[in-house]
Amino acid sequence: MPDSLALLRTFFPPDLSPDYLLALLGPLLETLGLAFGAMTLAFLFSLPLGIAVGARLRGARLLVTALSVFRSVPDLTLAILCVILFGIGTGAGLAALTLYYTAAVAKVFADLLETAPERPVEALQATGASRLQIALYGLLPLKRDDLMAYGAFAFECALRASIIVGAVGGGGIGVELAGSLAAYDFQRASTLILLLVLLVAALDRLAAMLRRHPRWLLPMAPLGLVAAWFFGPQSFAFDHAIRVAGEMVPPELAPDALARLPQLIWETVWMALAGTLGAAVAGLLAAFAASRRLAPSWLRFAVRRLLELFRTVPELVWGLVLVALVGLGPVAGGWALGLHSFGSLGRLFADSLDAAPEQPQHAIAGTGASSIVVACYATVPLAMGAILTHLLFRFEWNLRMATVLGLIGAGGIGQALYEAQQLFFYREAFAYVLVTAALVLVTDHLGARLRARIHMPRGMRSPPRPACNALAT
């Protein structure tokens, strides 16, 4: 511990020299370009796919379903695959983000367009319009607002992902941060972390604005295309990519790697479990202090700002710092997930406590019970359904992140994948990608089954699944 504290001190003061700050403009632009470029491409690809499904064109639904395989692979794991195929740089990051968000956005667009009101569509059919005409004149205008709203949300997720995609060689600030930490240049690392925190805070504001006015996405499209042109893979070395892709199949694990697999899976699950549960206990305590109903305003204000600080730093950044502080392994990963989740869960739990139906709480207060007893007998039991739902969603998310944190040295499947990639063991790397996807799918499935069993009291709705790690501040 004293060693870690001494190491922590070397992060201060951050390097704020004008030369260094000026040198960061390039990576900063890359990060923003990645997000804008990838999302513009993802929208361009997914809108026709969604329209094709809405227009009931043959094979379209199958294509979107097939694409959804990519959603079960965490975006950073996809980035590793793209680094293998396109080489290190923004091209790999852009390709990974485009692939991931095309799969995600196409599915939602297809679902939205399929559920358009039937009457106007039938009226268009009666005019003899073709399926594509019906989609353009009926489905799209009918669902325009929903499409825009989801688009704004997906854009926010992509912005956050673009910040960290560099950590595995996908370009942008992430590359700088991983590089600084690897070179023990901790003062510059803390400058970069500071920059990331400011960037995430600014992006939160932008995303909140876009959620209110989704139409503002449209003028961003040309900007996104320019960014995609600049930051896309500069040389599509198809021969190389196809050769490498060929080397990945069939996926294969050597007997010793196969024997180590249960241990790797356990490390990944342990990381997610420890991080989620630790954050849940601390988050629940903080939630009482951050609740509008239970805490005085000065305490609420202080605790809410603290929670904001913890969740503004992405898990991967916590991970990079903690790996430097406590060394390689799942302990750093567990802490990284825990620290970020503490910020998210604390806020979500506090909101759940505040959303608990009021009347039963008044009834318990009416028996003469003190406010602590009212919290124990009414507020907490009533909010428990929402709290457990948030907890399960967070565990599902943290499991994805645990596989990703391995890529930066936090152990588990991710680390094995990273090592296989570094050693050019492509069949092994692909096998780990498949294991990751299976692990994510199984956890999501189990989570969905458990969540379906949670009882919500009257007057309280089940919280929706967060589409990404985004949490409006």
Added chain:
Amino acid sequence: MAPTEQSGPVLTGVTFDASAGECIALVGPSGAGKTTLLRTLAAAIPPRGGAILFDGQDHTRLSGHALRNARRRIAMITQKHDLVETLRVDRNVMAGALGRWSLWRALRFLAWPTREELAEAEAALAAVGLAEMLKRPTASLSGGEQQRVAIARAMVQAPLLLLADEPVASLDPATAADVLRFLTDLARSSGMALICSLHQPDLAARFCDRTFELRDGRISELEARD
């Protein structure tokens, strides 16, 4: 007395008294202020002026511990039962005792209820015909059953004054008569005052000692029918 919600006066010049063991009905059209009056009497909302003398003490002037002590002796049953659905039935019933329990006992009961405490909950449930529901999840009970659990909770509270806000609003005529008979018998036998709001003046006249009508923000006593 002028009980108020935030938007402005609902009732003015409301003056009446209730004695131990007496059953009083409040009737009047929807929006007349029956619920507001009951909530004011329960010290859930403060009146803008006037006094509410309860057992010789003006509870509009109380706060903190003293107010909690006063509220302990006033139980309220509402139309929507206001149970904590996510707690088991026994927890909801014994919530009536929270005002007289220490913090430690309240916390302990959630995790480790004693046999005596469960017996008390069961006795209260037995009085409303639900003894076998003791350990059931509250959410699994029907609306009528939940209302009886709310009555059992009020019994455990052992109040001096029981306020019932439209206790029979959603019940069929036969069940409504049964519930009112039960509440008035309970009040008379245990010596507590009962004030309940009703939509049906005939039920009020049949079961209650006195009936007050709320109309246009004023209160007036209706003549008893023979």
